Amino acid sequence: MQLTQPFRKLKPSRGNEAGLTRMSTDLNRRIWMKHASVTLALLPSFFFSRQASAKRNVELRAKFKYQSTPLESMSCTSCLEFIPGKTDKDLGGCKILPDDDEIEPNGYCIRWNTM
């Protein structure tokens, strides 16, 4: 008898519908707040994990005079050392610039090579 008591309260009846609607709204708001707080809590880890995976070999970039723009018709996409990204426009890598995954497809350096 005691177990059915809470359900009896939720049963719609005249005069109780407004209360049920308010309960439903409160429940939806609580669920929404819970999802929003979980999303907000995970955002920094997503942001920092992306930052941590991006690498630049600053020393070798300077040594080989890397630039993010092509030189005349020479660019990384036409260089044999280029390691393409997921698409033609994504950043890639370079065989002579280890630990660097931010090579512009339209970049260039003095080690440009087609042989």
Ligand code: SF4
């Ligand atoms: S060697 Fe230079 S031009 Fe060739 S892919 Fe690497 S950075 Fe680009």
